[in-house]
Every structure is written in structure tokens, then in C-alpha cells.
Amino acid sequence: MRDTASSPLPFIDLQAQRSRISDQIDAAIRRVLDHGAFIMGPEVTDVERQLADRTGAAHCLTCASGTDALILPLMAADIGPGDAVLVPSFTFTSSAEVVALRGATPVFVDVDPQTFNIDADSLKSGLRAADSAGVTAKALMTVDLFGQPADFDPIREIADEHGLWILDDAAQAFGATYKGSSLGTLGRVTGTSFYPSKPLSCYGDGGAILTDDTELYERMKSVRVHGNGGGSAEAKCLGLTARFDSIQAAILLEKLKIFDDECEKRNVIAQRYSEGLSDVVQTPQLIDDVTSVWAQYTLVSEQRNTIVETLAADSIPTALFYPLPLHIQGPYRNYPVAGNGLPVTERLANQVVSLPMHPYLEADAQARIIAAVRTALAS
Ligand SMILES: Cc1ncc(COP(=O)(O)O)c(C=O)c1O
Structure with missing residues (x-):
């Protein structure tokens, strides 16, 4: 290890x-x-x-x-x-x-x-x-x-x-x-x-x-x-x-031969994140009767920037998917938008943060990530 x-x-x-x-x-x-x-x-x-x-x-x-x-x-x-x-x-x-x-x-x-x-x-x-x-x-x-x-x-x-x-x-x-x-x-x-x-x-x-x-x-x-x-x-x-x-x-x-195993591992890791974090922050929710392959594990928090900074200080990378909704970006600004704007999209863009996620994330590394997120949210 x-x-x-x-x-x-x-x-x-x-x-x-x-x-x-x-x-x-x-x-x-x-x-x-x-x-x-x-x-x-x-x-x-x-x-x-x-x-x-x-x-x-x-x-x-x-x-x-x-x-x-x-x-x-x-x-x-x-x-x-x-x-x-x-x-x-x-x-x-x-x-x-x-x-x-x-x-x-x-x-x-x-x-x-x-x-x-x-x-x-x-x-x-x-x-x-x-x-x-x-x-x-x-x-x-x-x-x-x-x-x-x-x-x-x-x-x-x-x-x-x-x-x-x-x-x-x-x-x-x-x-x-x-x-x-x-x-x-x-x-x-x-x-x-x-x-x-x-x-x-x-x-x-x-x-x-x-x-x-x-x-x-x-x-x-x-x-x-x-x-x-x-x-x-x-x-x-x-x-x-x-x-x-x-x-x-x-x-x-070759990768297809290990893909099912990797998906199982991703699910275990997602579950561990949820168990470690869902009492303090909005963790991802699956609808009934679906399976996910957990391309990302994404939190929603008003303290998103604090999470990013606290994890970065501990050499833990995060990613923002997506910080800018498409409908406000230059090439798309003039296309029609449903309703009076897209309030959920606009809020999420300011609040989402994705944590490290891959099938080979070891339990001790994941415990360190979870602890850092909890520290950020307690500050
Ligand atoms: C939702 C979504 N659609 C389309 C694409 C495009 O895939 P590619 O980068 O292989 O062209 C991506 C890739 O990041 C994606 O995340």
C-alpha cells in the first residue's frame, strides 16, 4: 500500500x-x-x-x-x-x-x-x-x-x-x-x-x-x-x-475484460463517499432502479470554494463540472432557453465540486479525502 x-x-x-x-x-x-x-x-x-x-x-x-x-x-x-x-x-x-x-x-x-x-x-x-x-x-x-x-x-x-x-x-x-x-x-x-x-x-x-x-x-x-x-x-x-x-x-x-470489475469498484467507492459525507453535504442521489458507472462523484455545497481550497492545501485535486452553464457562454448565448432562465443549472454551476474518483482509489486515501471535506465544511 x-x-x-x-x-x-x-x-x-x-x-x-x-x-x-x-x-x-x-x-x-x-x-x-x-x-x-x-x-x-x-x-x-x-x-x-x-x-x-x-x-x-x-x-x-x-x-x-x-x-x-x-x-x-x-x-x-x-x-x-x-x-x-x-x-x-x-x-x-x-x-x-x-x-x-x-x-x-x-x-x-x-x-x-x-x-x-x-x-x-x-x-x-x-x-x-x-x-x-x-x-x-x-x-x-x-x-x-x-x-x-x-x-x-x-x-x-x-x-x-x-x-x-x-x-x-x-x-x-x-x-x-x-x-x-x-x-x-x-x-x-x-x-x-x-x-x-x-x-x-x-x-x-x-x-x-x-x-x-x-x-x-x-x-x-x-x-x-x-x-x-x-x-x-x-x-x-x-x-x-x-x-x-x-x-x-x-x-x-483489453480494458473491456476488466470493465465490470472496475464498475463494481467504482460503486464501492461511491458508497464509501456517501457514507462518509451525506450527513454534512449534498451527495449524489440515484433514482430508483438505475445503476451508475460513477464517472464523477459530485457534491453540491454553498461552501464549494472552501472545499476546493482545503483539499488543494492537502494535495487533493478536485474538478468543477461545470462552472459555466452552456447557455451563458459566447457561442451559445443567443440560442433559446426554456422558461425564464435555468435556475437549477445556474445554482449548480456555483456549487458543484467533484472529488477524485477511479476504481483504484484506496481506502486510506479516500478516508483522507473525506476527512478533508469534513474539515472544510466545519470551518
Ligand atoms: C457529456 C459529454 N458529451 C460529449 C463528450 C464528448 O466526448 P469526446 O471528448 O470524446 O469528443 C463528452 C466528453 O467529455 C462529455 O462529457
């Missing part, structure tokens, strides 16, 4: 994971170097099959990033000018960026104060805001923030009533379940990210799209490679270079 009494702690410890499987990863990379199929090699097909099997989705299409995993479906579904997509403002930039990049209109909605995920009532006022702005709501984007699924049942009711399709941004939540179903099957399309800090990650950029919609899958496959016509030299549509590469797929295949 390392001496953790005062040494700096990592926020996410990728090296601990690497030391567990370094021989396997090195061998997997070497296999790709030896066969030389760097683009669309056998590892890519293999990982797509495994991700589809794991989730129960009919199709998986890997791609170059989590952002591509969101823009490819929008391109394939021809979402563009005059169309609106309802998006929470309390999320990472990509969720709204892809909509704006398409020339469509992101309409910002608020989130639930306990789960940080889309608030169904705010969706209804988002629809009114889209109407007032003269754009047609075509889709909504659920974001499964910090690893917990959005509450799909009430959201789907609204989506069905208004003819919207659901694009699920599961960048932070691959592996989580909602009422027994895996993310990947809850929206018409689900996008995820394998960015190194994500619960399931590679050693670079990467992402994947899951869907049961065969027609859309075929179109996304074409968009992934410049509108490639599958054998024909003529482009079928505009596209991108958005492939996942074979070395990253090989790495992901």
Missing part, C-alpha cells in the same frame, strides 16, 4: 489501471503493429460486436470521438437549419456544439437538482421556447451526467407526445443501466466517448454509437467515411473522417 498520508493524490489514476493490464495492452498493440491493418482492422469489428452484444443494441458503429458519436446521428438524420434539439445546459460543450455545428438550434433546458439530469418539466417549456423562436423541435438530447442514466420514462412520454426522437449522450455513462436496460438501447441513438478519463476509455480519442435503427446505422456508416457509397466511387452524402483506429480498438478490447 502506498503512503497516502500527505502525498499528492491523482484525480483519476490511469497508471494504476495500466499497471494491472500493461502486459496485455502492450501485446494487443504489438499485434496491430504486426498485422498492419491500422484503419478498420479486425479489432474494430471485434469491439463493435462486443459493445453491441453487451448493451443489446442491434448495431454499434465506432468513431473517432464522443463528439463524432453525437454529430454523425444528426448528420445522418439530416438535422439542420430550422430544426431544434432540446439540450441540457448543465453538460459538456459537445452536447450543444454538435447541434449548432449542424446549423440547427440548441434549445437549452434545466436539470434536476439532485440527479443533474434533464428535468422533464423544463423540456415542456423548452418546446414552447422553440415555438417562440420559430424553429421546429425534432429531437432531444438526454445526457447521462456523471455516469447516471437520465430518467427516460417521463422524458420518452414527452418525446412521443411531440414526435421528438431521443439522442442519448452517454459519453460519461457507458455500462450504466436504466430499469434493467443498458444504455445504448434507451434512445433512438446513443453516443458514447472513450476519452481517457471516461469509465470505459482508450489511450486517445474514440467513441461509439449504438442503435437499433438499421437505416440510420447504414447512413451513419456512410457519413463516418466521407459519405462513402460502399463500393461505389461516388459519395452518397457529405461526411467526415470519423473512424476509430485499430490500436485504440485493441486497447479497448
Whole structure:
């Protein structure tokens, strides 16, 4: 066991994971170097099959990033000018960026104060805001923030009533379940990210799209490679270079072998945090019948800045996800917002703080973090 009494702690410890499987990863990379199929090699097909099997989705299409995993479906579904997509403002930039990049209109909605995920009532006022702005709501984007699924049942009711399709941004939540179903099957399309800090990650950029919609899958496959016509030299549509590469797929295949174990460890760590802190601060709440992959463990406190400073003085890193709501940031400031502003999002931006979270966080290091948070809150 390392001496953790005062040494700096990592926020996410990728090296601990690497030391567990370094021989396997090195061998997997070497296999790709030896066969030389760097683009669309056998590892890519293999990982797509495994991700589809794991989730129960009919199709998986890997791609170059989590952002591509969101823009490819929008391109394939021809979402563009005059169309609106309802998006929470309390999320990472990509969720709204892809909509704006398409020339469509992101309409910002608020989130639930306990789960940080889309608030169904705010969706209804988002629809009114889209109407007032003269754009047609075509889709909504659920974001499964910090690893917990959005509450799909009430959201789907609204989506069905208004003819919207659901694009699920599961960048932070691959592996989580909602009422027994895996993310990947809850929206018409689900996008995820394998960015190194994500619960399931590679050693670079990467992402994947899951869907049961065969027609859309075929179109996304074409968009992934410049509108490639599958054998024909003529482009079928505009596209991108958005492939996942074979070395990253090989790495992901090795990481998938330990992923379930890592998710269990994340759950134990989240539970320990909650036991150590829920009497003094707002700790994360899961809704009934979901599992989380705990991409982040995020507290809400009016003393957020004191927590950050106290932990920093003890060499414990923290992170703020997200200190600036999207709807107030430059590129998004002129898009419609549900209701009279987004009070929950704006409050959370000033009060959230995420603690170190990874499967290899040892109990003594975690006790030190918990003690430091309690000290901060007592000051
Ligand atoms: C909620 C969310 N959506 C989308 C993305 C984009 O993923 P990537 O960085 O792989 O493009 C991220 C990544 O941080 C994210 O957290």
C-alpha cells in the first residue's frame, strides 16, 4: 500500500489501471503493429460486436470521438437549419456544439437538482421556447451526467407526445443501466466517448454509437467515411473522417475484460463517499432502479470554494463540472432557453465540486479525502 498520508493524490489514476493490464495492452498493440491493418482492422469489428452484444443494441458503429458519436446521428438524420434539439445546459460543450455545428438550434433546458439530469418539466417549456423562436423541435438530447442514466420514462412520454426522437449522450455513462436496460438501447441513438478519463476509455480519442435503427446505422456508416457509397466511387452524402483506429480498438478490447470489475469498484467507492459525507453535504442521489458507472462523484455545497481550497492545501485535486452553464457562454448565448432562465443549472454551476474518483482509489486515501471535506465544511 502506498503512503497516502500527505502525498499528492491523482484525480483519476490511469497508471494504476495500466499497471494491472500493461502486459496485455502492450501485446494487443504489438499485434496491430504486426498485422498492419491500422484503419478498420479486425479489432474494430471485434469491439463493435462486443459493445453491441453487451448493451443489446442491434448495431454499434465506432468513431473517432464522443463528439463524432453525437454529430454523425444528426448528420445522418439530416438535422439542420430550422430544426431544434432540446439540450441540457448543465453538460459538456459537445452536447450543444454538435447541434449548432449542424446549423440547427440548441434549445437549452434545466436539470434536476439532485440527479443533474434533464428535468422533464423544463423540456415542456423548452418546446414552447422553440415555438417562440420559430424553429421546429425534432429531437432531444438526454445526457447521462456523471455516469447516471437520465430518467427516460417521463422524458420518452414527452418525446412521443411531440414526435421528438431521443439522442442519448452517454459519453460519461457507458455500462450504466436504466430499469434493467443498458444504455445504448434507451434512445433512438446513443453516443458514447472513450476519452481517457471516461469509465470505459482508450489511450486517445474514440467513441461509439449504438442503435437499433438499421437505416440510420447504414447512413451513419456512410457519413463516418466521407459519405462513402460502399463500393461505389461516388459519395452518397457529405461526411467526415470519423473512424476509430485499430490500436485504440485493441486497447479497448483489453480494458473491456476488466470493465465490470472496475464498475463494481467504482460503486464501492461511491458508497464509501456517501457514507462518509451525506450527513454534512449534498451527495449524489440515484433514482430508483438505475445503476451508475460513477464517472464523477459530485457534491453540491454553498461552501464549494472552501472545499476546493482545503483539499488543494492537502494535495487533493478536485474538478468543477461545470462552472459555466452552456447557455451563458459566447457561442451559445443567443440560442433559446426554456422558461425564464435555468435556475437549477445556474445554482449548480456555483456549487458543484467533484472529488477524485477511479476504481483504484484506496481506502486510506479516500478516508483522507473525506476527512478533508469534513474539515472544510466545519470551518
Ligand atoms: C457529456 C459529454 N458529451 C460529449 C463528450 C464528448 O466526448 P469526446 O471528448 O470524446 O469528443 C463528452 C466528453 O467529455 C462529455 O462529457
